[in-house]
Amino acid sequence: MAQLKLASSASQAVVEDRGGCRKEHGDVLMQETTISISSLPSAVRAVLERTAVLDIHTHLFDPSMGSMLLWGVDEMLTYHYLAAELFRARPDLDCETYWRLPPAARADLAWQELFVRRAPVSEVCTGALTVFQALGLDPNAETLQEARAFFRGVRLEQHVDRVLRLAGVERLCMTNDPLDPDEQTAWASGFPRDARFLAAVRLDSSLLGWPGAVPRLRAMGYDVEEALSGMTMAEIRRFLEETCVRMDAQYFALSLPPEFSYPEPQSPAVNLLTHAVAPVARQLKRPVALMIGARRGANPALRLAGDSVGTADLTALERLVCDFGDVRWLVTTLARENTHALCVAARKFKNLTPFGCWWFMNNPSLIRETTRMRLEMLGFTFVAQHSDARVLEHLIYKWSHARKIIAEVLTERYAALLETGRRVTTADLERDARALFDGGLVAPDGRAE
Ligand code: RAT
Ligand code: ZN
Numbered sequence: 096m097a098q099l100k101l102a103s104s105a106s107q108a109v110v111e112d113r114g115g116c117r118k119e120h121g122d123v124l125m126q127e128t129t130i131s132i133s134s135l136p137s138a139v140r141a142v143l144e145r146t147a148v149l150d151i152h153t154h155l156f157d158p159s160m161g162s163m164l165l166w167g168v169d170e171m172l173t174y175h176y177l178a179a180e181l182f183r184a185r186p187d188l189d190c191e192t193y194w195r196l197p198p199a200a201r202a203d204l205a206w207q208e209l210f211v212r213r214a215p216v217s218e219v220c221t222g223a224l225t226v227f228q229a230l231g232l233d234p235n236a237e238t239l240q241e242a243r244a245f246f247r248g249v250r251l252e253q254h255v256d257r258v259l260r261l262a263g264v265e266r267l268c269m270t271n272d273p274l275d276p277d278e279q280t281a282w283a284s285g286f287p288r289d290a291r292f293l294a295a296v297r298l299d300s301s302l303l304g305w306p307g308a309v310p311r312l313r314a315m316g317y318d319v320e321e322a323l324s325g326m327t328m329a330e331i332r333r334f335l336e337e338t339c340v341r342m343d344a345q346y347f348a349l350s351l352p353p354e355f356s357y358p359e360p361q362s363p364a365v366n367l368l369t370h371a372v373a374p375v376a377r378q379l380k381r382p383v384a385l386m387i388g389a390r391r392g393a394n395p396a397l398r399l400a401g402d403s404v405g406t407a408d409l410t411a412l413e414r415l416v417c418d419f420g421d422v423r424w425l426v427t428t429l430a431r432e433n434t435h436a437l438c439v440a441a442r443k444f445k446n447l448t449p450f451g452c453w454w455f456m457n458n459p460s461l462i463r464e465t466t467r468m469r470l471e472m473l474g475f476t477f478v479a480q481h482s483d484a485r486v487l488e489h490l491i492y493k494w495s496h497a498r499k500i501i502a503e504v505l506t507e508r509y510a511a512l513l514e515t516g517r518r519v520t521t522a523d524l525e526r527d528a529r530a531l532f533d534g535g536l537v538a539p540d541g542r543a544e
Contacts, residue, residue, distance in 0.1 A: 127520045127522040130519050135506055135510060138521065139502045139524060143528050145263070146531075148264045150484070151268045151450060151535060151536060154485040159287050166487035167488075170486040176400070181193070184209055222496065225492035229495075265291065266290075267292060267490070269292055269294055272297045273334075273342075274300045288343075294343060296342060296347045305364060306321035306363070317333065318330050328366075331367060345381065346536065347382075348383070348385075356411045357369075373422050377421055382425050384425040384426070386426075386427050386453060387428045388407050389404070407430065424444075424448070425449075426440075426450065428453070431461060438473060441472075452497075453481075470508050479532060480501065
């Protein structure tokens with residue numbers, strides 16, 4: 096049996112049994128090889144490490160949008176996931192006192208309380224240290240002085256390249272709120288687009304809490320009224336279409352509370368979703384991403400960190416995607432309890448693609464459980480993960496942690512195949528990894544829709 100090495104710097108996996116088929120990857124000769132059970136873990140890991148990601152949900156912005164793109168150590172340590180943990184570590188800390196502190200003081204406090212005085216074992220704490228490690232910063236530092244000096248020395252353009260490279264992210268989707276004043280200024284004045292930063296139209300502020308958005312939509316020139324008359328609906332469709340075209344957006348997105356129900360004639364949000372968003376998505380051939388289960392403002396004093404979770408009834412989702420069978424729905428759920436029902440729903444409706452492990456689901460134990468369940472029930476017809484990065488450097492840890500767990504779970508599934516006598520080749524691994532990491536936006540011709 097011929098022995099050869101996979102042509103990846105990350106991989107030292109010894110693979111066996113030449114499949115005989117050769118293909119060129121740049122100037123590296125690759126062999127389509129059958130993987131042995133002993134080399135499976137390292138082969139899977141290596142393939143996932145070199146598979147580029149399209150990260151379909153982040154809160155990052157095109158570097159040309161200036162201060163909207165958050166980066167650096169103070170932003171990392173004031174991340175709302177960490178703020179929630181700081182308030183637990185320091186129950187005596189008054190929320191308002193914390194929010195009044197300048198960002199650097201908030202970051203120092205988080206570092207001292209969560210990283211110096213305690214072992215930073217939570218996912219978000221360990222994540223910050225994964226970033227430190229990747230950037231060559233000291234995870235045992237007593238203060239943030241060295242880290243701040245490092246970030247003062249970086250040039251943003253090169254830093255963005257470096258972070259995306261370290262994270263293995265080729266492209267990512269922003270979260271673009273068309274009613275946000277800063278976004279409006281940026282899109283109105285125009286900016287040189289970075290092709291790696293794709294747009295996604297986020298509709299929470301436009302559709303949820305209707306008629307709250309009416310004055311802002313009117314100020315933008317859309318002739319809408321509080322009552323959802325035919326004319327108002329037509330104007331909303333014009334708003335959606337023009338926004339999507341202006342931003343060259345990949346999809347429309349909306350987060351929904353756990354009480355989301357459909358049909359629900361009394362709900363303005365559901366009427367807007369079905370009479371405006373779905374028709375425009377169909378016409379423009381754009382998916383609609385639904386993020387279900389966020390209970391906003393459960394503890395308002397915690398601001399962004401104060402949102403919580405609730406379990407939704409996904410029969411409503413099934414009815415929706417059944418009625419709108421010609422619209423593609425990308426769906427993620429926040430409650431662990433909804434993971435299984437989402438897999439079942441996806442088995443029933445081919446226009447429904449589950450995506451990512453959202454927010455409170457983005458923990459190793461839950462990524463493992465969710466990904467395992469999805470592979471078992473859906474094969475490769477789901478989007479394995481999105482980062483939800485709010486700070487540029489988050490990409491590094493969210494993707495390195497997720498890749499590691501997805502590799503472990505994939506290894507289990509391929510091992511089960513090997514036990515049946517079915518061969519698994521490097522070509523299998525590469526094709527499957529691409530399917531898991533393509534963001535669900537890839538059209539049959541290979542372009543993002
Ligand atoms: O994960 C988060 O940062 C949350 O605060 C939310 O942004 C959530 O991901 C969302 O997009 O609503
Ligand atoms: Zn998000």
